[in-house]
Amino acid sequence: MSAVPATPYPARWPRYVEFAPGVLVAGGLVWNALSPQDYWGDPMLTAASVTAGALLSLRHTVAVGVVIVVGVFALTVKDGTADTVVGHLELFNTVFAALMGVGVNRVIARHGRHLGVVRMVAEAAQRAVLPEPPRRIGPLAVAACYQAAQSEARIGGDAYAVQRTPFGVRLLIADVRGKGMGAVSAVSVLLGAFREAAEVEAELPALADRMERALLRESEQTSEENRLEGFITALLCEVRRGADGVRLLDCGHPAPYLCRGSEVRALDAGEPGLPLGMGALGAGRPVATAAPFPVGSTLLLVTDGVTEARDRAGRFYDPAAQLTGRGSFGAPQEVIDLLVRDIGRWTDGPRDDDMAVLALTRRPLPAG
DSSP, X not given: OOOOOOOSSOSSOOGGGGGHHHHHHHHHHHHHHHOSSTTTTHHHHHHHHXXXXXXXXXXXXXXXXXXXXXXXXXXXXXXXXXXXXXXXXXXXXXXXXXXXXXXXHHHHHHHHHHHHHHHHHHHHHHHHHSXXXXXXXXXXXXXXXXXXXXXXXXXXXXXXXXXXXTTEEXXXXXXXXXXXXXXXXXXXXXXXXXXXXXXXXXXXXXXXXXXXXXXXXXXXXXXXXXXXXOOEEEEEEEEOTTOSEXXXXXXXXXXXXXXXXXXXXXXXXXXXXXXXXXXXXXXXXXXXXXXXXXXXXXXXXXXXXXHTOBOTTOOBOOHHHHHTTSOXXXXXXXXXXXXXXXXXXXXXXXXXXXXXXXXXXXXXXXXX
């Protein structure tokens, strides 16, 4: 799985922010030294101490506090108030502000450790539910990327799977309605049903029906609202050994893309059927559609976190239009890296939907 970070914001503060406490300290001391009124710069010194506690390490926070205390003490000596009640109160307030900065630093550090534990647990759950696919399976080189919309949770409702079966290599990419932990149970049931049924069902529509029944059984234990509104869009693919194409079954999901040379184009997956979980409406499952997948090309499967990403003008992202002519697309990870960077440029900020990408490059089979 690609290690592209899920968070839409920088992992660290910009470098220049770290200079804010120093600027506040210098400004406060200079103001106190030059002001006609005593200690008008104290609010800036207090802000410097608290800002240092929030932004800097404990060592640097203590250093800022020491500089403030020493600076204020020097000013009281200069003003002749060091031995007066006013000077003592000023030093007391300054020391208190420095200790307050240290306290802020310790609170933030503790919450940071707790957040780190939560992230590790979420990532472990994500790997258990959505394990990293094999890098090579038969003639296919494989790469994948997952980014949750809830960046701190690192887990969401998109899913993918790659599995070798007696009928060829079968692929699944799906998008569960909803985000975050509420979608994890549906993802788990979906992937479990796919891995089991892919081994025994000879046709993709039958495979989709088995997954549908598993989801319906699971929904019996949920609320009436979830049963009525819950659904999963999915795309099933099958690459048979010796065949030069791919078979596609669309269950209300965005179409896949074929990257060949420098060209990217959407494949016709046939008429889409209803999403999984909506079988009660009674519509029949469409038949699988054959599409080209020649040697040397890359099959790109995405969720609507890609196709519904918007720029500042509200325009949707189109992988075919945006990626054509941007590379040779010789390896699946290259395609994913380019796609993720380009979506980040396109949206220029946080996304509001999970995003999963699965890319497979067809290699020639070895002789014999």
